[in-house]
Amino acid sequence: MAAVINGAVPNVKNGAASAAKKDAATYAENGASFTLTFLNEGGRARAGSLDVTAYGSTDAGVSFHVLADSGASVFHAGDLNFWHWRDESTEAEIAEADAAFTDALAKIHKGVAMLDAAFFPVDPRQGSEYYRGAVRFCEAMRPALLIPMHFSSKFEPPQAFYAEISPYAKVIHAGPRAGRLII
Numbered sequence: 057m058a059a060v061i062n063g064a065v066p067n068v069k070n071g072a073a074s075a076a077k078k079d080a081a082t083y084a085e086n087g088a089s090f091t092l093t094f095l096n097e098g099g100r101a102r103a104g105s106l107d108v109t110a111y112g113s114t115d116a117g118v119s120f121h122v123l124a125d126s127g128a129s130v131f132h133a134g135d136l137n138f139w140h141w142r143d144e145s146t147e148a149e150i151a152e153a154d155a156a157f158t159d160a161l162a163k164i165h166k167g168v169a170m171l172d173a174a175f176f177p178v179d180p181r182q183g184s185e186y187y188r189g190a191v192r193f194c195e196a197m198r199p200a201l202l203i204p205m206h207f208s209s210k211f212e213p214p215q216a217f218y219a220e221i222s223p224y225a226k227v228i229h230a231g232p233r234a235g236r237l238i239i
Contacts, residue, residue: 095120111164114139114156121168131174131199136160138189141182157189161196171199174225178204178213187217194224202227 082091093101095110097118102108105125110118115135122130140153174197176190194202202225204213221227 109167111167112136112160114153114160119160119164121164121171129168129171129173131164131168131171131176131197133174133176133193133205135177137177137179138192139182140185140188142185142188143183157192161193165196168197171197173201173203174199175203175205177206178217179206187213187220191217191220191224194221199225201225204229 082089093103095101095108095118097110097112099110100107107123109121109123111120113119113134113136115137117134119134119136120132122132136157138153138157140150142150145153174193176193178187178190180186190202190204202221204227218227
C-alpha cells in the first residue's frame, strides 16, 4: 500500500496502522493538516501536479509510478523484484518467481509509457543472480536512470551487471563514501 501526501510519498510513522484501513485520513502535525491517500494495486491519486498510480509487487506492499504534469516520470519498485535465489531455490520456485515478476512487469509496461528514473531492488542477499530483476526491468521499461536500492551500504556489482544494464539505462548510486554519487 502506498500513501500520497501533498505531492509526496511519505514514510508515515504515527497513525499509519489505523489509517491503512481507510482510503484517506487527515492528520495534523506542527500546526499544519494534510490528507493521506492510501493506494492498493490499481489505485490512482492526484497530488498537486502529480499523478500517482500503484502497481503490484512480488513481495510486500505495492510499487508505484509518479507522473508530473511536466512529463517527468519516476517509478519506485518498492519490493517488486524477480525474487529468486538461483543458488538455493528449486526450479519450481524459480519458475513461480519468474511468472509473478513477468506478470507484474506486463501490467506496468501496459500502463507506463516512459521513465526518467526508476528505483529498483538490487539485493546481494539473493546470491549469484541478484541483479537479474533489475536487468529485466530495465530491458522492459527502459528508464533513463536506474537507482539501485536494497544493497545496504555496499554496492559492488560485478562488471556483468553494468554490461547487461548499459544498453537500457544509466546507473546512479551512492558511492563508497557517503554523499558521493557515481554515474
